[in-house]
Amino acid sequence: MNVKTASLTDLTDAQLTSLVLSMGEPEYRVKQLRNQIYRGLAFSFEEMTDLPLALRQALEKVTPLHSLKATHQVVGQDGTIKTLFTLVDGNTVESALMGYPQASGRQRNTVCISTQAGCAIGCPFCATGQQGFKRNLTRGEIIDQVLYFANYLKNQNHTAQEITDKTASTLSNIVFMGMGEPMSNYDALWPAIETLNSPDGFRMGARNITISTSGLVPQIKRLSSEKLQVGLAVSLHAADNALRDKLVPINRKYPLEELIPACKEYYRATGRRVSFEYVLFKGINDSLPRARALAQLLRGLACHVNLIPANNTGDRTYQPPSPQTILAFERELKLNHINATLRQPRGQDIDAGCGQLRSRFVSETGSRKKTLNKV
Numbered sequence: 001m002n003v004k005t006a007s008l009t010d011l012t013d014a015q016l017t018s019l020v021l022s023m024g025e026p027e028y029r030v031k032q033l034r035n036q037i038y039r040g041l042a043f044s045f046e047e048m049t050d051l052p053l054a055l056r057q058a059l060e061k062v063t064p065l066h067s068l069k070a071t072h073q074v075v076g077q078d079g080t081i082k083t084l085f086t087l088v089d090g091n092t093v094e095s096a097l098m099g100y101p102q103a104s105g106r107q108r109n110t111v112c113i114s115t116q117a118g119c120a121i122g123c124p125f126c127a128t129g130q131q132g133f134k135r136n137l138t139r140g141e142i143i144d145q146v147l148y149f150a151n152y153l154k155n156q157n158h159t160a161q162e163i164t165d166k167t168a169s170t171l172s173n174i175v176f177m178g179m180g181e182p183m184s185n186y187d188a189l190w191p192a193i194e195t196l197n198s199p200d201g202f203r204m205g206a207r208n209i210t211i212s213t214s215g216l217v218p219q220i221k222r223l224s225s226e227k228l229q230v231g232l233a234v235s236l237h238a239a240d241n242a243l244r245d246k247l248v249p250i251n252r253k254y255p256l257e258e259l260i261p262a263c264k265e266y267y268r269a270t271g272r273r274v275s276f277e278y279v280l281f282k283g284i285n286d287s288l289p290r291a292r293a294l295a296q297l298l299r300g301l302a303c304h305v306n307l308i309p310a311n312n313t314g315d316r317t318y319q320p321p322s323p324q325t326i327l328a329f330e331r332e333l334k335l336n337h338i339n340a341t342l343r344q345p346r347g348q349d350i351d352a353g354c355g356q357l358r359s360r361f362v363s364e365t366g367s368r369k370k371t372l373n374k375v
């Protein structure tokens with residue numbers, strides 16, 4: 001690996017150690033360095049004042065600290081922050097930070113992270129899918145999105161109470177629901193997750209990390225056998241193969257007869273309920289018979305269904321149903337004993353050109369004015 005072209009966060013533990021040792025430094029410097037990156041959230045070598053100047057200068061010569069450049073930032077009416085990052089090769093990806101006030105008065109901050117520039121799956125309702133596939137992100141590019149928002153939160157003005165609570169000032173959840181199919185980039189995604197979870201890394205609990213997938217069965221099986229038990233969300237959107245083949249084209253390769261048993265296996269292996277995302281499209285998958293078919297498909301599977309009204313990406317075919325239709329669908333699922341929650345997309349007003357950076361978790365909107373800033 002040519003360290004000159006990578007960022008420091010791209011390096012494996014072994015690579016980082018050999019780099020530091022090759023600079024004539026003792027091994028404990030590696031720990032200090034990791035501490036600065038993942039706990040101190042340093043964004044320049046200059047800030048790492050506990051490291052010798054000579055080491056900082058030597059590191060700066062061989063590798064940048066981070067790989068991403070935040071080039072634009074938009075704040076939605078509900079406070080969702082969406083950031084556009086430019087990669088070293090000029091490709092761009094977007095990620096979002098969503099704050100959720102809790103009943104306790106505390107706040108939960110979730111980041112929605114991209115794993116690929118573009119996506120090869122090609123779901124027809126998805127803006128990213130329509131852009132086609134550009135490339136996989138590296139582990140460093142995945143990690144750096146998280147560190148960017150963690151650093152952003154840390155540098156906001158917080159009250160003394162918020163700092164003590166470590167709520168508004170820190171990240172509480174990471175969801176891989178941004179651009180791209182995370183499971184198609186498993187080899188970069190998994191080391192990134194390990195670093196984000198590691199006690200020597202960012203220390204995000206596995207319970208607070210969720211991977212969303214269009215349904216790549218071999219990778220779901222691989223996930224089931226991992227020691228680290230992260231959450232699984234499956235983008236279902238249809239309960240029969242004929243419709244799902246059209247909405248989520250990977251279904252032609254891994255149909256429901258394979259997908260649902262893989263989800264059951266994941267539950268057996270991890271004890272974690274699977275989340276199913278069901279985006280409601282007007283006149284396409286929103287009827288009561290379809291709600292009953294969904295309940296039938298999921299019967300006996302420990303799961304939770306998130307119902308999400310389609311976000312309009314400009315394609316007239318894929319519109320959200322009326323509020324009455326949405327509520328009737330939800331009611332029908334519940335009558336059929338399925339745990340379901342209606343989620344309002346977050347950052348809806350700033351979604352244009354992205355198509356998916358939105359929450360799957362709460363349903364409320366705020367009133368902050370939309371702004372567009374170059375950062």
Ligand code: SAH
Nearest residue numbers: 126177180181212213214235277310311356
């Ligand atoms: N590729 C993965 C993760 C990224 S997409 C996946 O498909 O699960 C994250 C979520 O956004 C998926 O559930 C996807 O179906 C949804 N999504 C994409 N376009 C959307 C739209 N126009 N309206 C509502 N949800 C959308």
Ligand code: SF4
Nearest residue numbers: 119121123126129214
């Ligand atoms: Fe890819 Fe997910 Fe969009 Fe489908 S919904 S095209 S899998 S990013």
